[in-house]
Amino acid sequence: MRDIYRLDKYRALFALTMRNERTYLLDFLGLNVVILVRIWIIAQVFRAAFRSASVETIDGLSLSNVIWMVGITQAVGALIGNVELRVSEEVQDGSIAYLLARPISYVGYHYARFLGNAAALLPISILSSSLVVWLLVGPIQISMHGALAALLVMAGGATLHFVICLLIGLLAFWFEDISAFGWIYQKLWILFGGMVLPLDIFPQQIRWVAELSPFPHLFHAAARLCVSFSTPRFMQILAVQAIWLILTGSALFLLQRRAASRLVLNGG
Amino acid sequence: MNSESILVRNLRKTFKLKLRDPGVIGAMRSLIKPLHREVPAVDGVSFTVKQGEIVAFVGPNGAGKSTTIKILTGILHPSSGEVSVLGLNPQSARGTLAYKIGTVFGQKAQLWLHLPPQDSFDLFARIYAVEQVQYRARLAYLVDALKVGELLNIPVRKLSLGERMRCEIVASLLHSPRVIFLDEPTIGLDVIAKQQIREVIRRLNREEDVTIFLTSHDAGDIEALAHRTIVINHGTLVLDESTENFKKRYVQTKTVELVLDQPAKDFCFPEGEVLERGDFHLKIEFKNSAQTLERLFRYALEHFTVRDINIYEPSMEEIIATIYRERRNRAGHL
Numbered sequence: 182m183r184d185i186y187r188l189d190k191y192r193a194l195f196a197l198t199m200r201n202e203r204t205y206l207l208d209f210l211g212l213n214v215v216i217l218v219r220i221w222i223i224a225q226v227f228r229a230a231f232r233s234a235s236v237e238t239i240d241g242l243s244l245s246n247v248i249w250m251v252g253i254t255q256a257v258g259a260l261i262g263n264v265e266l267r268v269s270e271e272v273q274d275g276s277i278a279y280l281l282a283r284p285i286s287y288v289g290y291h292y293a294r295f296l297g298n299a300a301a302l303l304p305i306s307i308l309s310s311s312l313v314v315w316l317l318v319g320p321i322q323i324s325m326h327g328a329l330a331a332l333l334v335m336a337g338g339a340t341l342h343f344v345i346c347l348l349i350g351l352l353a354f355w356f357e358d359i360s361a362f363g364w365i366y367q368k369l370w371i372l373f374g375g376m377v378l379p380l381d382i383f384p385q386q387i388r389w390v391a392e393l394s395p396f397p398h399l400f401h402a403a404a405r406l407c408v409s410f411s412t413p414r415f416m417q418i419l420a421v422q423a424i425w426l427i428l429t430g431s432a433l434f435l436l437q438r439r440a441a442s443r444l445v446l447n448g449g
Numbered sequence: 450m451n452s453e454s455i456l457v458r459n460l461r462k463t464f465k466l467k468l469r470d471p472g473v474i475g476a477m478r479s480l481i482k483p484l485h486r487e488v489p490a491v492d493g494v495s496f497t498v499k500q501g502e503i504v505a506f507v508g509p510n511g512a513g514k515s516t517t518i519k520i521l522t523g524i525l526h527p528s529s530g531e532v533s534v535l536g537l538n539p540q541s542a543r544g545t546l547a548y549k550i551g552t553v554f555g556q557k558a559q560l561w562l563h564l565p566p567q568d569s570f571d572l573f574a575r576i577y578a579v580e581q582v583q584y585r586a587r588l589a590y591l592v593d594a595l596k597v598g599e600l601l602n603i604p605v606r607k608l609s610l611g612e613r614m615r616c617e618i619v620a621s622l623l624h625s626p627r628v629i630f631l632d633e634p635t636i637g638l639d640v641i642a643k644q645q646i647r648e649v650i651r652r653l654n655r656e657e658d659v660t661i662f663l664t665s666h667d668a669g670d671i672e673a674l675a676h677r678t679i680v681i682n683h684g685t686l687v688l689d690e691s692t693e694n695f696k697k698r699y700v701q702t703k704t705v706e707l708v709l710d711q712p713a714k715d716f717c718f719p720e721g722e723v724l725e726r727g728d729f730h731l732k733i734e735f736k737n738s739a740q741t742l743e744r745l746f747r748y749a750l751e752h753f754t755v756r757d758i759n760i761y762e763p764s765m766e767e768i769i770a771t772i773y774r775e776r777r778n779r780a781g782h783l
Contacts, residue, residue, distance in 0.1 A: 184578065185544050193575035197561065197568055204563040204604075278524040279557055284547040285576050442526075 185284050191293040198297025209260075209302055216259050216306065217313045223255075223377060224248045224317045240381045245318040246408045247379055253404035254375045256310035257335065261400070262298040264291055264343055265366075268350025269359045272440075281441075288347065288437070295343050327410030334415070335403035337422040342370075342399045344429040351433075354440040369394075375401025395425040453533075454628050454660040455498035455521060460530035462491040462516050462684075490516040492684035493530075498677075500627075503654055503661040505675035505692065509765045513684040514664040518630050521662070522552055535627055548577060551626030553618055555633035560605045566616040567601040570623060577624035584623065591619045594649045611642030618646060622653070628660040629653070635667055647673045668700060668762045682769050696737075698775075699768045704734045704761040705745060710754035718748055737762075 202209070231237075231244045239247070268291065271277040280287055349362045356362075371377065373396035380388055380397045391397055402418045466486045469479040491513040498504050508514050519525040521534055523543035532539055537546045560569040574584040592598050595615040600608055608616065618634065631650070635643045651674060653659045665671060671678055671692060678695040680688035688695065704724065709716070713731040716723075721735035735741050742760075749755050763771070 184548075187578065190576050190578075193572050197564070197572050200568065201561055201564055276557060278519065279552075279554065279559070282522050282524045282543070282547060282552060283576060284544055284578070 185286050186289065190285055191289050194290065194293035195297040195300070198294045199301040202298055202301035209305070212260065213306055213309055216255055217309060219259075220248075220252050220255055220310055220313055221317065223251050224314070227251075242379065242381055242408075245321060247382075248318045249314055249321045250375060250379045250401070250404040250408050251377065252310045252314035253307065253407055254401045256306045257303060257339075257400040257403070258370070258374060258376050260302050260306045261339060261342060262295050262346075263363070264295055264346040265350035265359060265363050267291070268347060269353035272351070272353035273357075288433070291347060292340075292343060295339075299339060321408060323407055324410055327407055330410055330415045331403040331407040334398075334406055334418050334422070335400065337419065337426070338399040338403060341395055341422060341425055341429065344426065344433055345395065348429060348433055348436060351436050351440050354443045370396045370399060373397055374399050375404060379405070381405075393421070395421075395429070398422050398425065452500050453497050454500045454502070454535055455496075455662060456531070456533040457497070457517070457521070458495050458531040460491050460494045460517070460520065460532060461489065461528045462513075462520060462525065463487045463489045463528045489684050491520070491527075491681075494681065494684070494686050496679055496686065496689055498660055498662060500660055501654065501658040502677060503650070503663065503675050505671040505678045506662060506664045506681065507666075507671060507678060507765060508664075508681040508687075509769065512681045514681060515632055516684075517681070518552075518632050518662070518664060522550060522630055523547070548624060549627050551621040551624070551629040553621045553629070553631045553634050555614070555631075555636040558605075558613070558617065559620055560613065560616055562606045563604055565602045565604055566597070566608075566619070569605070569616075569620055570601075573620050573623050579624050587623055587625060588619070591622055591649075594652060595619055596645060611638045611645075614638060614642065615645065618649065625657070626659065628662065631661065631663045631665075633665055634663070635665065635670055643667070643669065650674055666765065672696060672700075680765075680769065680772065687769060687772050699771055700762055701737055702734050702763060703737045703742065704732055705742070706730065706732045706757075706759040706761070707749055707753075707755055708757035709749075710756060716749070716753065718745055721745065 227244060227247050231239070237243060242250075268277075271280065277287070280290060345366060346363075349359055349366060352359045352362055373380065373391040373394055375397055380391055380401060383391065398418060398421050402422075406415060406418070464487070466488050467479065468484040468486055469475055494513070494517065506514055506517065516525065520527050520532055521539055523539035523546055526540050534546060535549050537549075539546055559573075560566055561572075570588060574581075574588075579587065592601070595618060597612070597615050597619060600612050600616060605613060605616065614634065622629070629650075634650075635646055638646070647670065650661055650663075654661055661674070663670065663674060675692045678688070678690065678692045679686060680695075705721075707713075707716070708730045710729070713726050713729055716726075716731055718733060718735075720741050721733035723731055724734050725732040733745065735745065746758075
């Protein structure tokens with residue numbers, strides 16, 4: 182194994198990022214409150230929708246299921262790190278070059294930081310969101326299988342999100358401002374990623390197309406498994422995640438190679 | 450000093466600049482048919498640096514100094530030419546070379562802003578795979594040399610610029626590099642911080658036979674540290690000789706600016722030439738010698754109340770103009 186891939190480097194980066202995130206704890210708690218309010222509003226909207234339609238379930242999902250799914254997806258999706266902004270900044274101010282001069286993988290460096298950020302913030306976010314959802318609609322039964330499968334799918338989804346963000350960030354080598362790409366990705370992910378509406382509620386045709394896209398497989402899939410676990414669904418999610426990871430990972434590999442050859446720095 | 454640490458032969462690096470006409474039409478045209486211009490940043494530079502040598506690589510802004518350093522550290526790929534650092538090609542063996550070289554870029558922070566320097570040091574030790582025992586000993590040595598013991602547990606954002614730079618240098622030297630590239634290491638620092646950093650660089654060079662490749666706009670850095678000075682301008686090498694000779698030939702004068710409480714017209718110092726005289730301030734140029742400077746200060750302090758003093762040395766642009774002038778004169782004589 183090449184020296185730059187030694188795991189202890191990335192473990193140290195992961196640990197340091199976790200410690201670093203603690204210095205922003207107040208900012209994070211403020212953002213967390215916003216998410217809790219958002220969950221409360223979404224819950225009221227769904228409560229009204231279920232009441233006006235006079236139904237107990239929509240496509241097999243009860244009100245409690247829907248709120249739990251949206252709550253978990255929000256808790257993760259709204260707070261997970263946005264790597265693309267940091268990467269595009271590094272490309273624009275030239276600091277990417279200084280990172281490349283170190284005996285460490287650039288992708289590994291950002292992945293360790295991304296995971297450190299998630300490990301520091303997400304447990305608090307998931308716990309507080311779960312508490313709010315529990316107060317709103319009561320507890321939900323989660324099987325051990327469901328929880329483990331959700332954790333695995335969550336890790337896959339987070340990695341997929343990381344790779345897509347990194348791809349968008351590296352576009353800064355070709356475009357002066359990548360915020361438009363980030364914006365489009367975010368909106369698609371909010372729309373089809375279960376941040377507001379679970380995919381189960383969409384019309385069948387849209388749902389079918391969306392199921393093939395990476396968006397519902399980022400964080401919504403994990404929330405769905407948490408709420409109602411089924412082995413075929415779990416396998417299907419893993420397969421789609423794997424396909425998207427191979428596709429986006431290959432794109433990242435190619436883009437990184439092209440980007441390295443375009444590396445032009447400020448200053449002479 | 451024996452073997453070569455750095456070898457640069459006929460190095461060229463050109464950057465491709467995208468040209469764009471102003472306005473919407475210009476933007477559209479550049480989208481459909483982009484125009485590029487090649488800008489040479491380094492143009493046929495050759496030099497070698499021996500092990501244990503301290504070389505100052507100087508030149509005005511945009512001369513190609515940082516580009517050369519970035520090529521030597523493997524960050525940039527040269528357009529053509531041969532480059533070798535410690536016998537390795539910096540581009541193809543970047544990973545291996547990274548363990549053997551240290552870099553300090555005065556304008557790029559590598560420490561984590563919200564955490565104490567100790568945390569960043571621990572991380573760098575891991576990244577550079579320094580054994581824990583070796584790391585502790587090395588850190589103790591550098592902490593003592595750079596006097597940063599009291600700063601280790603203070604968040605970096607709360608440190609002064611000088612304190613931060615000293616910590617940046619510790620971070621760059623933890624893995625005991627054989628060659629250190631310093632790009633403007635004393636930029637923006639006060640006199641005391643500069644002295645401390647220079648002393649450490651000298652000490653490392655003396656005690657560990659480390660090769661130092663330094664760029665700086667500060668003539669003090671060059672005078673205090675460099676055995677040899679290489680001057681680069683517009684990407685080409687214009688001078689390569691010992692710092693002693695460089696100083697003798699091109700840093701011949703000093704200019705002192707004084708602001709006085711008494712009228713400046715009474716100021717009379719025969720060893721210098723008055724370049725500018727206002728009501729209460731004057732600029733005097735004289736031959737660069739510590740004794741003359743001392744005599745000037747003694748005279749000024751004995752006869753006047755001095756409100757402010759500034760000392761200037763010839764700028765890099767002036768030095769380069771002198772080098773070109775000298776060359777033209779020499780060619781004219783031939």
